[in-house]
Amino acid sequence: MKNLFCLISLLFLIFSCTQKEQKNVLTLWHVGSEEEAQIIKSLADKYFTPQAGISVMCESISWSEAHTKYLTAIAGEVLPDLGTMGLTWAAEFGHKGAMVELSERFPNDVKLLKENIFSSIWNSSEIKGKVYGIPFDLTVQLIYYRKDIISKSPQTWQELEEVLKDLNKQNKKMMIVWGSLDWIGFSPFLWQAGGDYYNKEGTKSIINSKQAQVALKFFSDLYNKYNVPRSAENFGAGFRSGEFPIGMCGNWLINSFPYEMPELEGKWSIALLPKGPSGKRTSFIGGRVIGIFKTSKNIDKAFEFIKFLSKPEIQKELYIEVAKTKNVYLPPNINIWKELPIKEEFRKVLFEQIKEAKGPPAVLGWDDSTKYVVEAIQNVVVGGKPVEEELKKCEEKLNQHIVK
Amino acid sequence: MNNNKKRCNYKKLFNNTLLYIFLCLGFLIMVFPFFWMLISSIKPREELLSYPPKFYTLRPTFEYYKQLFTLVPMYRYLFNSLVVAITVTLTNLLLSSMAGYAFAKHKFYGNKLLFTIILGSMMVPWQVNIIPSFIIVKKLGWLNSFYGLIIPAMVNAFGIFLMRQIISTIPDELIDAAHIDGCSEFYIFWKIILPLSKSGLATLAIFTFMSQWNNFVWPLIIIHKSDMRTVPLSLAVLNSQFGNNFGLLMAGSTVAIVPMLLAFVFLQRYFVKGIVFTGLKE
Amino acid sequence: MKIRKFKKQLISYLFILPAFLILTIFVFIPVIASFFLSFTEYDGISPPKLVGFKNYINILFNDKLFWKAVFNTIYYVIFTVPLGIACSLVVAMALFQKIKFSTFFRTGFFLPTVTSVAAISVVWRWIYAGDRYGLLNYVLTKLGILAVLQDWLMQPSTTLPAIILMSIWGGIGYNTIILLAGLQSIPDSVFEAAKIDGATSWERFWYIILPMLKPVMIFLVIMSTINSFQVFEQVYIMASTTEYFGGVLYSALTIVPYLYERAFKRFMLGYASALAYLLFAIIFVITLIYMKISKFYEQ
Numbered sequence: 001m002k003n004l005f006c007l008i009s010l011l012f013l014i015f016s017c018t019q020k021e022q023k024n025v026l027t028l029w030h031v032g033s034e035e036e037a038q039i040i041k042s043l044a045d046k047y048f049t050p051q052a053g054i055s056v057m058c059e060s061i062s063w064s065e066a067h068t069k070y071l072t073a074i075a076g077e078v079l080p081d082l083g084t085m086g087l088t089w090a091a092e093f094g095h096k097g098a099m100v101e102l103s104e105r106f107p108n109d110v111k112l113l114k115e116n117i118f119s120s121i122w123n124s125s126e127i128k129g130k131v132y133g134i135p136f137d138l139t140v141q142l143i144y145y146r147k148d149i150i151s152k153s154p155q156t157w158q159e160l161e162e163v164l165k166d167l168n169k170q171n172k173k174m175m176i177v178w179g180s181l182d183w184i185g186f187s188p189f190l191w192q193a194g195g196d197y198y199n200k201e202g203t204k205s206i207i208n209s210k211q212a213q214v215a216l217k218f219f220s221d222l223y224n225k226y227n228v229p230r231s232a233e234n235f236g237a238g239f240r241s242g243e244f245p246i247g248m249c250g251n252w253l254i255n256s257f258p259y260e261m262p263e264l265e266g267k268w269s270i271a272l273l274p275k276g277p278s279g280k281r282t283s284f285i286g287g288r289v290i291g292i293f294k295t296s297k298n299i300d301k302a303f304e305f306i307k308f309l310s311k312p313e314i315q316k317e318l319y320i321e322v323a324k325t326k327n328v329y330l331p332p333n334i335n336i337w338k339e340l341p342i343k344e345e346f347r348k349v350l351f352e353q354i355k356e357a358k359g360p361p362a363v364l365g366w367d368d369s370t371k372y373v374v375e376a377i378q379n380v381v382v383g384g385k386p387v388e389e390e391l392k393k394c395e396e397k398l399n400q401h402i403v404k
Numbered sequence: 405m406n407n408n409k410k411r412c413n414y415k416k417l418f419n420n421t422l423l424y425i426f427l428c429l430g431f432l433i434m435v436f437p438f439f440w441m442l443i444s445s446i447k448p449r450e451e452l453l454s455y456p457p458k459f460y461t462l463r464p465t466f467e468y469y470k471q472l473f474t475l476v477p478m479y480r481y482l483f484n485s486l487v488v489a490i491t492v493t494l495t496n497l498l499l500s501s502m503a504g505y506a507f508a509k510h511k512f513y514g515n516k517l518l519f520t521i522i523l524g525s526m527m528v529p530w531q532v533n534i535i536p537s538f539i540i541v542k543k544l545g546w547l548n549s550f551y552g553l554i555i556p557a558m559v560n561a562f563g564i565f566l567m568r569q570i571i572s573t574i575p576d577e578l579i580d581a582a583h584i585d586g587c588s589e590f591y592i593f594w595k596i597i598l599p600l601s602k603s604g605l606a607t608l609a610i611f612t613f614m615s616q617w618n619n620f621v622w623p624l625i626i627i628h629k630s631d632m633r634t635v636p637l638s639l640a641v642l643n644s645q646f647g648n649n650f651g652l653l654m655a656g657s658t659v660a661i662v663p664m665l666l667a668f669v670f671l672q673r674y675f676v677k678g679i680v681f682t683g684l685k686e
Numbered sequence: 687m688k689i690r691k692f693k694k695q696l697i698s699y700l701f702i703l704p705a706f707l708i709l710t711i712f713v714f715i716p717v718i719a720s721f722f723l724s725f726t727e728y729d730g731i732s733p734p735k736l737v738g739f740k741n742y743i744n745i746l747f748n749d750k751l752f753w754k755a756v757f758n759t760i761y762y763v764i765f766t767v768p769l770g771i772a773c774s775l776v777v778a779m780a781l782f783q784k785i786k787f788s789t790f791f792r793t794g795f796f797l798p799t800v801t802s803v804a805a806i807s808v809v810w811r812w813i814y815a816g817d818r819y820g821l822l823n824y825v826l827t828k829l830g831i832l833a834v835l836q837d838w839l840m841q842p843s844t845t846l847p848a849i850i851l852m853s854i855w856g857g858i859g860y861n862t863i864i865l866l867a868g869l870q871s872i873p874d875s876v877f878e879a880a881k882i883d884g885a886t887s888w889e890r891f892w893y894i895i896l897p898m899l900k901p902v903m904i905f906l907v908i909m910s911t912i913n914s915f916q917v918f919e920q921v922y923i924m925a926s927t928t929e930y931f932g933g934v935l936y937s938a939l940t941i942v943p944y945l946y947e948r949a950f951k952r953f954m955l956g957y958a959s960a961l962a963y964l965l966f967a968i969i970f971v972i973t974l975i976y977m978k979i980s981k982f983y984e985q
Contacts, residue, residue, distance in 0.1 A: 029628075034476055034638070068950040071949075072535055073625075231840040236452075370930075431794040434858070438797050525714060527973070528966050531949060531958075532962040540712065556712035559705040569904065570867065573898075606867065664800040674870075675870055
């Protein structure tokens with residue numbers, strides 16, 4: 001028992017070896033994996049620090065708890081200079097006054113950046129002319145399909161239905177991996193049908209439209225008529241065995257599938273989403289943005305770093321380095337796409353789909369409203385409730401939550 | 405008579421067999437998910453996605469373990485976690501049993517009230533205390549340090565409650581006798597109470613060590629520097645946004661379990677007693 | 687005489703002091719702070735704004751999700767606490783026998799408790815997955831018990847039971863250890879006396895062991911109740927995605943995941959605190975009832 005005290009005092013001694021704060025450093029919190037954070041850090045060491053004279057510290061934060069970490073850091077005012085975050089978070093934090101409004105402080109640079117970034121992703125990060133975060137990467141919803149089972153990927157909703165009927169006869173199915181039973185999975189169908197969540201000005205919800213009804217009906221049919229499973233676990237295994245020879249999923253599998261199913265080399269591909277009644281193939285696009293916190297003492301240098309990360313050659317290196325880890329980084333900068341070392345058939349599909357895609361609506365209050373959209377979708381698909389009624393309720397809620 | 409005894413033996417054998425079958429079945433159910441984790445951590449990448457699921461692998465790989473220790477300074481994180489878990493466990497043992505003893509065996513003004521307050525504090529979900537606690541620790545200047553990880557956890561209501569209950573099973577007569585012999589309170593605590601509540605202390609040690617080892621949200625919030633990370637924090641960032649590195653995550657989780665298992669095996673030797681199983685009158 | 691009594695009391699306070707000091711700074715003050723926050727509107731950035739009982743009134747009268755969460759939480763507690771303790775008691779009694787490989791068995795039963803929920807939930811998601819790919823479906827159809835494949839975590843009727851099953855599984859090791867510790871402290875003489883009296887093992891269990899375990903059992907019941915009312919990780923990890931939480935149509939939404947979502951996803955810290963104190967009130971009343979029934983302070 002005496003040893004107990006010795007041990008305690010010894011352990012307390014160890015504590016005294018904590019380090020001093022470094023001064024000339026930009027800190028960046030990166031929402032993502034440790035591997036990515038290390039890649040960003042090494043790129044910064046190699047190209048940014050020698051020229052800007054300031055080093056960059058990059059800390060990774062896991063996705064699941066990132067929102068919590070940012071909130072406590074904001075409340076306690078212990079923030080990094082920079083942070084990457086979910087597409088809509090920057091506007092959310094910015095609206096509350098925690099982030100630097102980039103469009104106000106660096107109007108010319110922001111305009112320049114805007115010209116080079118896919119408008120589909122930019123539109124979601126600019127709300128009423130205010131920009132708090134610059135797109136850092138993107139993720140787009142695609143069709144994955146087995147060429148040896150489905151000869152040609154479906155081009156329209158009708159073709160999709162025919163393919164699914166055929167597959168169902170052979171006891172095979174489609175899977176909606178990204179956004180099963182939630183608004184992310186539903187949005188492409190809504191847009192392809194010609195509907196939308198809000199009007200162009202973002203002042204009023206228009207979710208209770210004829211087009212939205214058609215979309216939700218079709219989305220519900222996918223599950224209830226064509227047996228799309230509700231849970232999206234095991235897409236990889238099912239895709240490999242051929243039981244799920246077609247799936248809607250984000251682009252993140254394109255670099256890992258070749259390693260996980262080497263025997264399928266050449267037997268699978270990606271494709272554009274099918275055209276809806278409106279003739280559009282609109283997909284859902286998401287991603288991360290990078291922004292600067294107001295508490296930063298190095299705002300100018302921090303913005304230099306954002307510009308650095310937006311350079312085409314840096315984004316190309318990011319793609320290459322991340323691909324080595326079997327993951328995918330897609331650059332938001334249009335100009336570098338031709339040079340990416342990526343399979344030609346993939347590049348074509350990705351590029352086209354990113355151009356024809358939409359992100360979350362750029363309306364303040366959207367984050368509070370998603371749950372009503374999800375409720376409507378689940379009430380229809382799982383609960384069997386009538387489409388019109390649910391959309392009507394949803395529209396009322398969406399209108400209530402628009403922040404004027 | 406002889407016949408009767410024989411029957412007894414058969415019945416005993418039967419009961420024993422039942423007991424072992426029950427234990428083995430239970431064991432399998434409890435261990436299976438862990439077993440799956442272990443297998444997944446040594447499967448080569450192209451075997452992870454197979455159907456029907458494979459419960460074995462013929463080509464085990466240690467690639468993920470290698471990656472785990474080269475990608476991040478895993479030794480440093482293990483060290484951090486160990487320092488925190490061990491210190492917190494030791495202080496908890498001491499402080500909880502002191503308080504638990506007073507609450508169980510002393511009559512003093514405010515005993516019930518103070519104890520009810522402590523019990524009540526457990527009923528407030530910790531999630532709402534995150535921000536106030538964070539601000540306190542920040543004011544004390546303990547962010548990014550062992551102080552911030554350890555001192556707030558040095559004692560907790562659960563431990564006090566557990567020790568109070570364990571100590572209250574010790575007969576009062578023992579303590580009274582010691583008082584009559586003129587022993588001081590501290591002597592009684594150290595020489596009588598602590599030795600008699602060994603199994604309780606072992607239990608508390610296991611739980612404290614475990615909860616500290618697995619603690620995630622608190623370190624997540626107060627640690628902003630990668631070299632002060634604990635094991636759960638580093639595991640959380642191993643996986644990419646879309647869970648593309650399943651094997652690595654499983655390898656990390658497996659490594660994270662080992663110290664706890666060692667602690668458990670070490671501490672459970674304080675649970676020495678057992679009864680002989682019989683199913684009949686003797 | 688009085689001075690001696692005072693001195694005696696002083697020693698008692700000295701025993702409690704260190705623990706109380708730490709609890710005050712890191713538990714009681716934050717608890718009081720969040721109680722204060724429950725009467726405010728606070729988004730973590732601009733200073734809290736006093737709004738009186740508005741949060742409480744809104745929750746009680748305008749928040750359907752709260753009542754759904756209360757219902758689900760009670761459902762969860764009613765199954766998890768008694769079943770969990772009953773299973774643990776059986777396991778503890780089995781492990782308390784003089785058996786071979788006892789360390790081995792104990793370690794096995796303790797494994798689920800040791801593993802972090804985050805890691806093990808990956809495995810459970812796979813067990814519960816829909817289609818033939820889920821292990822549960824695979825096994826149950828092979829055994830011929832199940833005719834129609836179920837999507838356990840994605841249909842409202844089975845989500846919460848699936849989570850309850852996983853929680854019981856994860857809690858057995860925890861409860862068993864506490865019960866074993868309690869069994870350890872029963873003096874040998876008690877068992878021997880019972881043997882001489884000629885009690886059957888059932889009688890011994892019911893009339894001797896169980897009463898001796900009373901303090902530990904009370905501890906277990908109170909702790910499991912508190913922990914089950916505050917169930918968080920299981921629901922948060924198993925039945926939530928980035929876009930919705932608490933299962934399809936909130937079928938597994940319980941109170942703490944709900945307040946966590948309010949606090950850290952929506953920045954409604956005042957509202958979340960009010961939710962926490964309503965939950966506190968429920969747990970407190972139930973614990974008081976337990977304490978009354980079990981004559982807690984008269985042990």
